[in-house]
Amino acid sequence: MSAAMGASGIGARVRRTEDFRFITGKGQYTDDINRPGQTFIQFVRSPHAHAKIKGIDARVAAGMPGVVAVLTGADLAADKIGNLICGWMIHSKDGSPMKMAAHPAIAGEKACFVGDPVAVVVAETLGEARDAAEKLKVDYQVLPAVADPAKAQDKGAPLIHAIAPGNTIYQWHLGDAAAVDRAFKAAKHVTKLDIVNNRLVPNAMEPRAAIGDYDAGSGSLTLWNTTQNPHVARLVISAFVGMAPEHKLRVIAPDVGGGFGSKIFIYPEEVVCLWASRKIGRPVKWVADRTEAFLADAHGRDHVTHAELALGADGKIAAMRVKTIANIGAYMSTFSSSVPTYLYATLLSGQYDIPHIYCEVDAVYTNTGPVDAYRGAGRPEAAFVVERLVEVSARELGLEPAELRRRNFITRFPHQTPVIMAYDAGDYEASLKKGLELADVRNFGKRKRESERRGRLRGIGFSTYIEACGLAPSKAAGSLGCGVGLWESAEVRVNPTGSVEVLTGCHSHGQGHETTFAQLVAARLGVPIETVSIVHGDTDKVQFGMGTYGSRSGAVGMTAVVKALDKIEAKAKKVASHLLEAAEADIVFKDGKFTVAGTDKAAAWGDVSLHAYIAHKFTGAELEPGLKEGAFHDPTNFTFPAGCHICEVEIDPDTGLTQIANWVAVDDFGIVVNPMIVEGQVHGGIAQGVGQALLEGAVYDGNGQLVTGSLMDYTMPRADNLPSFRVETTVTKCPSNPLGIKGCGEAGAIAAPAAVMNAITDAVGTESIAMPATAPVVWAAIQKVNAARKAAE
Amino acid sequence: MPAVSLTVNGKAVNANVEPRTLLVQLLREQLRLTGTHVGCDTSQCGCCVVHVDGKALKSCTMLALQADGASVLTIEGLATGDKLHPMQEAFRENHGLQCGFCTPGMIMTAVDMVHRLGHELDERTIREELEGNICRCTGYHNIVKSIAAGAKAMSGGAHSHKAAE
Numbered sequence: 001m002s003a004a005m006g007a008s009g010i011g012a013r014v015r016r017t018e019d020f021r022f023i024t025g026k027g028q029y030t031d032d033i034n035r036p037g038q039t040f041i042q043f044v045r046s047p048h049a050h051a052k053i054k055g056i057d058a059r060v061a062a063g064m065p066g067v068v069a070v071l072t073g074a075d076l077a078a079d080k081i082g083n084l085i086c087g088w089m090i091h092s093k094d095g096s097p098m099k100m101a102a103h104p105a106i107a108g109e110k111a112c113f114v115g116d117p118v119a120v121v122v123a124e125t126l127g128e129a130r131d132a133a134e135k136l137k138v139d140y141q142v143l144p145a146v147a148d149p150a151k152a153q154d155k156g157a158p159l160i161h162a163i164a165p166g167n168t169i170y171q172w173h174l175g176d177a178a179a180v181d182r183a184f185k186a187a188k189h190v191t192k193l194d195i196v197n198n199r200l201v202p203n204a205m206e207p208r209a210a211i212g213d214y215d216a217g218s219g220s221l222t223l224w225n226t227t228q229n230p231h232v233a234r235l236v237i238s239a240f241v242g243m244a245p246e247h248k249l250r251v252i253a254p255d256v257g258g259g260f261g262s263k264i265f266i267y268p269e270e271v272v273c274l275w276a277s278r279k280i281g282r283p284v285k286w287v288a289d290r291t292e293a294f295l296a297d298a299h300g301r302d303h304v305t306h307a308e309l310a311l312g313a314d315g316k317i318a319a320m321r322v323k324t325i326a327n328i329g330a331y332m333s334t335f336s337s338s339v340p341t342y343l344y345a346t347l348l349s350g351q352y353d354i355p356h357i358y359c360e361v362d363a364v365y366t367n368t369g370p371v372d373a374y375r376g377a378g379r380p381e382a383a384f385v386v387e388r389l390v391e392v393s394a395r396e397l398g399l400e401p402a403e404l405r406r407r408n409f410i411t412r413f414p415h416q417t418p419v420i421m422a423y424d425a426g427d428y429e430a431s432l433k434k435g436l437e438l439a440d441v442r443n444f445g446k447r448k449r450e451s452e453r454r455g456r457l458r459g460i461g462f463s464t465y466i467e468a469c470g471l472a473p474s475k476a477a478g479s480l481g482c483g484v485g486l487w488e489s490a491e492v493r494v495n496p497t498g499s500v501e502v503l504t505g506c507h508s509h510g511q512g513h514e515t516t517f518a519q520l521v522a523a524r525l526g527v528p529i530e531t532v533s534i535v536h537g538d539t540d541k542v543q544f545g546m547g548t549y550g551s552r553s554g555a556v557g558m559t560a561v562v563k564a565l566d567k568i569e570a571k572a573k574k575v576a577s578h579l580l581e582a583a584e585a586d587i588v589f590k591d592g593k594f595t596v597a598g599t600d601k602a603a604a605w606g607d608v609s610l611h612a613y614i615a616h617k618f619t620g621a622e623l624e625p626g627l628k629e630g631a632f633h634d635p636t637n638f639t640f641p642a643g644c645h646i647c648e649v650e651i652d653p654d655t656g657l658t659q660i661a662n663w664v665a666v667d668d669f670g671i672v673v674n675p676m677i678v679e680g681q682v683h684g685g686i687a688q689g690v691g692q693a694l695l696e697g698a699v700y701d702g703n704g705q706l707v708t709g710s711l712m713d714y715t716m717p718r719a720d721n722l723p724s725f726r727v728e729t730t731v732t733k734c735p736s737n738p739l740g741i742k743g744c745g746e747a748g749a750i751a752a753p754a755a756v757m758n759a760i761t762d763a764v765g766t767e768s769i770a771m772p773a774t775a776p777v778v779w780a781a782i783q784k785v786n787a788a789r790k791a792a793e
Numbered sequence: 794m795p796a797v798s799l800t801v802n803g804k805a806v807n808a809n810v811e812p813r814t815l816l817v818q819l820l821r822e823q824l825r826l827t828g829t830h831v832g833c834d835t836s837q838c839g840c841c842v843v844h845v846d847g848k849a850l851k852s853c854t855m856l857a858l859q860a861d862g863a864s865v866l867t868i869e870g871l872a873t874g875d876k877l878h879p880m881q882e883a884f885r886e887n888h889g890l891q892c893g894f895c896t897p898g899m900i901m902t903a904v905d906m907v908h909r910l911g912h913e914l915d916e917r918t919i920r921e922e923l924e925g926n927i928c929r930c931t932g933y934h935n936i937v938k939s940i941a942a943g944a945k946a947m948s949g950g951a952h953s954h955k956a957a958e
Contacts, residue, residue: 015885015886015888016885016888018893019884019885019890019893020885021893022890022893022896022897023868023877023881023884023885023890023893023896023897023900024828024868024869024871024872024877024881025826025827025828025829025867025868025869025897026828026869027828027893027894028827029827029830029894031821031827031830031831032821032827127811127813202929203929204892204894204929205830205832205838205840205892205894205895205927205928205929205930206830206832206892206894207831207832255892255893256892257830257892257893257894257895258891258892258894258929258930260929287831289833289834290832290833290834290835290838291834509892510891510892510893510930511891512891676888677888679888680888680891680930680931680934680935683931683932683933683934683935684891684929684930684931684932685932686932687931687932687933688929688932710833710834710835710837711833711835711837711838711927712835712837716927716929717932717933718923718924718927718933719919719920719921719923719924719926719928719933719936719937720920720921720923720924722920722932722933722934724916724934724937725932725934748932
C-alpha cells in the first residue's frame with residue numbers, strides 16, 4: 001500500500017469530506033431549499049388528547065389574506081388518499097394479527113393525541129398561514145383519555161380504536177415459558193426488578209421538514225424530505241398511501257440534520273404536502289417548529305417492565321423472565337411493532353450464557369404521540385433490563401459485579417441464544433479486562449473515600465452490553481413479519497477520466513458516509529480519495545436502497561460497495577488485458593496499477609478507465625464498453641457489537657445532583673474504517689444514554705397533555721452535564737461480511753443508561769431510583785435510605 | 794412594510810420587512826443566508842447564533858427592525874475569502890461536527906467566547922460557556938476539543954478577524 005493510500009485507507013483518521021460545506025454555512029437542508037411559486041402550510045393540530053371532531057368552520061380562515069386553501073380530513077378521504085401503515089406484522093401468542101388501526105394523515109372523525117393534525121391552511125407566506133390557522137374553528141367533543149401505558153389495558157380505560165379492545169395491539173411472547181418456570185423453581189436465588197424505561201424525545205437538531213412539488217406537465221411529484229430512507233418513503237407513499245405511482249414520485253433527502261431513528265418513519269406531514277401541492281398546483285413547504293417536533297415526532301422507549309433473574313448459589317444464571325408493556329402511542333408508526341418485540345426480546349441474553357429466557361410483551365395504544373425506533377430501538381431497553389438485573393444480582397449475592405458477569409460470559413462462538421440470535425464472534429472478557437484497567441477500578445475505594453471526605457457519595461456502574469446491528473438478513477426478517485427486505489444496494493460508476501462515483505442506498509445524516517465510503521473505494525482501487533464522490537439521498541439518482549438506521553450502513557451498505565467493486569475490478573482486468581495485450585488471467589491489479597505478471601508491462605488506473613469507454617482496443621463482440629457495476633448485498637446474519645462501559649458518578653447528597661466523574665468505553669466494533677468518526681458516534685451515543693438516565697423524560701399528564709413540550713421543559717444534555725469520555729476498542733472481526741465490520745452508531749445509547757443507573761444505585765444504596773435520575777429524584781432516594789438507616793439503628 | 798438598513802458580512806443591506814420579522818428570518822428568507830439555522834422556538838438551541846456589532850446573539854431573539862444600523866456577521870462571512878477562520882478549521886480538524894446543523898451556531902458562539910475570554914480556554918469554561926448551544930450528535934466531546942484548539946489557533950490572526958466585524 002502506498003503512503004498516500006495509507007493516509008486515507010481503512011483504519012485511517014481521515015478528516016471528513018462533508019465538513020467544508022457545514023462549517024462554512026453551505027449545507028443544504030430541506031428548509032434551505034425553496035421552489036418557485038412556493039406556498040407554506042400550517043398544520044392545525046388537536047389541543048385535546050382524545051376528541052370527536054364534530055365540525056370544522058373554515059369560512060373566516062379561508063377569507064384571510066394570502067390563504068390559498070384550507071383542507072381537512074374529509075377532503076383527504078374524498079380524494080381517497082390512503083392511510084399510513086406499520087410495516088412489520090406481529091402476531092399475538094394466540095396467533096391473531098396485530099390490531100393496526102386506520103391512521104389517516106389528517107384525522108377525520110376523531111383526534112387521538114395532542115398534536116394529531118385535524119386540518120391544514122396553505123397560504124402565500126408562513127405568517128399568513130399561521131394567522132389563518134388561528135381563525136379556523138374546530139368543534140371538538142372532548143373524550144376521556146389515557147396516556148399511561150400501565151393503565152391503558154385497565155377495565156374502563158377509554159377505548160381509542162374499536163379494532164383494539166382493551167387498547168391492546170398484540171400480546172406477544174418469545175421463549176420457552178415452561179422451561180423458564182422449571183428453572184426458577186429450582187433456583188437458589190431470584191432477583192426481581194420493576195423497571196420503567198422512560199419515554200424520550202429524539203430531538204434531532206434539524207426539525208423535520210417537507211416540500212411537495214407537483215409537476216402538472218408530467219404528472220409527477222417531487223418530495224424534499226428530512227428522511228433517513230428516501231426509497232422506503234417513496235415505496236410507502238406510492239404503494240400504501242397511493243399518492244402517485246412509484247416512477248412518478250421522486251424523493252430527495254438532502255443534507256439531513258440528525259435522525260436517531262425519528263426520520264425513518266413516513267409521517268402525515270410529507271403526505272399532506274404532496275397531496276396539497278397536487279391540489280393547488282404549486283409547491284407546498286412545511287418546516288416543523290420545535291413544538292411540533294415534540295408533539296408529532298415519533299418518541300422512543302416507554303416500557304413498563306417486570307423482570308426476574310434466576311441464579312444458582314455460584315452466581316450462574318439459570319433463567320430470565322420478563323414481562324413488558326410497551327406504549328405504541330395513538331397510532332402504529334412505520335416500524336413501531338418491531339421495536340418492543342424482535343429488536344428487544346432477542347437481545348435479552350446479553351453477553352451471557354442463559355439457558356432459558358421467556359419474554360412477554362403487550363403493546364398498547366394510548367392517547368399520546370407515536371412511539372417508534374429511537375437510537376438503539378429495543379436494544380437499549382433490553383440492555384437496561386439485563387445489565388440492571390445482573391448488577392443487582394451481584395449485589396444481592398455479595399459478588400463483585402465484574403465477577404458475576406465473568407462467570408456468565410459466553411466464551412465459545414458461534415453461540416445460539418434461547419431468543420433467536422446466533423452470536424458469531426466476540427471476546428467479552430477482553431473488553432471487560434481493558435475497561436477495568438482503564439477505569440482503574442482497583443483504586444475505586446480510594447476515590448470513594450476521597451469523595452466521602454468532601455461530603456459526596458461516589459458510585460461505580462458497569463454495563464457489558466450487546467447489540468444486534470446490520471439489519472438484517474431479509475429472509476429471516478420476512479419470517480418474523482417484516483414487510484420489506486433489509487439488504488442494501490450500491491452502484492460504482494467509474495468515469496472515463498478515472499474518477500469514481502458511488503451511489504449508495506444508505507443515507508448519511510451525520511455519520512460521515514461521504515468520507516468512510518470513499519476511504520473504502522480509495523483503498524480498494526488505489527485512487528486518491530479526492531477523486532471519489534459518494535451519492536445518496538435521491539430516488540432519481542440512486543437505485544432502490546433501504547436507507548440508514550440500526551447501525552447498518554457499514555456492515556450492509558459498504559459490503560454492497562465491496563461487491564460492486566469486485567465486479568469493477570473483474571471488468572477492468574478484462575479491459576487491461578486488451579490494452580496490455582495479455583491474457584486476462586495474467587493481469588494483476590494492485591495499488592491502482594494493472595501489470596502483467598512476470599513482465600514490466602503496466603497500465604495506470606486512468607488508462608484502463610479511459611479505454612473502457614473509448615473502446616478502441618477491443619471489439620463489441622469481445623467486450624462490452626463502459627465501467628459501471630451494481631450490487632445488492634443481503635447479509636447472512638446480524639452483526640454483534642459488544643463492549644464494556646464503566647461509569648463513575650459523584651453525588652451531592654444535599655441537592656441530589658449527580659455528576660459523571662469518569663467514563664470509560666471499550667467497544668468491539670470489529671474492523672473500524674475511520675476511528676475518528678467511530679469515536680464520535682460513541683460520544684454521541686453515550687450522551688444520549690446519559691441524557692436518558694439523568695435528564696430526559698417525556699411526561700404526559702392524566703389528560704394526555706405533553707407537559708414537556710419544549711426545550712424549556714424537556715432537559716436535553718448540554719455540554720456542562722457531560723464529561724469527556726475515554727473511548728477505546730477491542731477487535732474481533734465480524735465473520736459475516738468481508739470487511740469484518742459490526743456497527744457503532746447505537747452502542748453508546750445502548751450501554752450508557754444501565755452504567756449510569758448502576759453507578760447511582762451503588763452510590764445511594766437503593767435499587768429504587770427511576771430514570772431520569774434528576775436531582776430531586778436522587779435526593780428523595782437518599783432521604784429514604786437515610787430514614788431507613790435511622791429506623792434500623 | 795417598514796425598511797431596515799444594516800451591514801451583513803461587510804455588505805450594506807436594505808430590506809423591507811413585516812414588523813414581526815425576526816433577524817433570523819431576514820437572514821435566511823430574504824438574504825438567503827441559510828447557514829444560520831433554526832432549531833427551536835424558545836431561544837434554547839443556539840443554532841441561530843450570529844454576531845451583532847461584535848457580540849454573539851441568538852438571531853431568533855431579535856426583530857429584524859432592531860438590527861437597523863447594526864453590523865451582522867454570519868457563518869458565511871467568517872472565512873476570509875478562501876481562507877477558513879481558525880475556528881472553522883479547528884472544528885474540521887477535531888471532528889467537532891456530525892450532522893452539521895448546530896455547527897454554525899457553535900462556531901459563532903466559540904469565536905465570541907475567545908473574543909471575551911482569551912485564547913487559553915479550559916474544559917470547564919468551554920462547557921459552561923456552551924450553555925446556550927445544544928448539539929444532539931457529538932456528545933460535545935469533540936466540540937470542546939475543537940474550541941480549545943481553535944482558541945489557541947486564533948491567537949495568531951485574532952486582530953484581523955475581529956477587525957472584519
